Amino acid sequence: MTACPNCAQPMRAHRFRAALTAAPVEVDACPTCHLFWFDGTESLALDRQAVRALFTVIADSARQDRRALDSALSCPRCGKRLAFTHDLQRSTRFTYWRCAAGHGRLTGFHAFLREKNFLREPSAAELARLRELVRQVNCSQCGAPIDLARENACSHCRAPIALLDPDGVARTLRELDAAAPGSGPAAGGGDAAARAAMAQAMLDSLTASERERHREGRRGIDLLAVGAGALATVLGLWMR
Ligand SMILES: [Zn+2]
Numbered sequence: 001m002t003a004c005p006n007c008a009q010p011m012r013a014h015r016f017r018a019a020l021t022a023a024p025v026e027v028d029a030c031p032t033c034h035l036f037w038f039d040g041t042e043s044l045a046l047d048r049q050a051v052r053a054l055f056t057v058i059a060d061s062a063r064q065d066r067r068a069l070d071s072a073l074s075c076p077r078c079g080k081r082l083a084f085t086h087d088l089q090r091s092t093r094f095t096y097w098r099c100a101a102g103h104g105r106l107t108g109f110h111a112f113l114r115e116k117n118f119l120r121e122p123s124a125a126e127l128a129r130l131r132e133l134v135r136q137v138n139c140s141q142c143g144a145p146i147d148l149a150r151e152n153a154c155s156h157c158r159a160p161i162a163l164l165d166p167d168g169v170a171r172t173l174r175e176l177d178a179a180a181p182g183s184g185p186a187a188g189g190g191d192a193a194a195r196a197a198m199a200q201a202m203l204d205s206l207t208a209s210e211r212e213r214h215r216e217g218r219r220g221i222d223l224l225a226v227g228a229g230a231l232a233t234v235l236g237l238w239m240r
């Protein structure tokens with residue numbers, strides 16, 4: 001059992017077959033705090049199934065009240081304080097907390113999606129479309145409310161509004177397939193069809209989430225959680 005370094009509740013364990021290593025990867029997730037814990041120091045070589053499963057975990061967090069992060073977080077294995085770390089992969093900047101003794105690293109859902117190149121900022125046209133569909137969103141990085149009519153970024157943590165990027169997801173899945181030929185190709189046509197299907201699924205899902213938010217009187221929706229749910233569904237259809 002892994003206790004969440006932020007809320008101390010048991011994290012949910014997810015096991016995956018990794019794309020490039022023989023041993024399965026174990027990932028722990030806290031949907032309340034939007035955190036993943038990855039044991040060890042090996043890079044996160046995930047396959048298509050794992051990406052889909054992690055999207056499902058992220059999507060589930062949309063239905064929970066989010067808990068703010070403490071300023072000091074400790075390693076769930078040794079109890080020592082985790083070091084906040086800035087990293088760079090290709091041209092993508094992202095952050096996480098790591099145990100200096102090498103027990104593992106703690107990554108926010110938002111930072112994980114950024115690290116994997118799954119995020120991008122919406123174009124002007126997409127932002128206009130978003131404003132028609134959705135009134136208020138919660139910042140995917142810190143959870144603070146963002147008024148879409150007035151703001152393009154979170155006034156609390158300055159994270160810009162980000163969407164899951166179907167291009168980035170399609171590109172990464174292609175690379176995963178190339179690295180692990182055994183995992184099987186995507187059905188349902190080429191990249192253009194894949195991107196279009198993912199983009200449409202995200203729009204449909206946003207519209208449905210906004211309706212649900214109204215009905216249940218919830219605060220803003222989390223664009224990434226909604227997008228992750230839509231993409232998990234699309235990926236599931238391809239993998240049958
Ligand atoms: Zn937690």
Ligand SMILES: [Zn+2]
Binds near residue numbers: 077079080100103
């Ligand atoms: Zn440790």
Ligand SMILES: [Zn+2]
Binds near residue numbers: 158
């Ligand atoms: Zn924020």
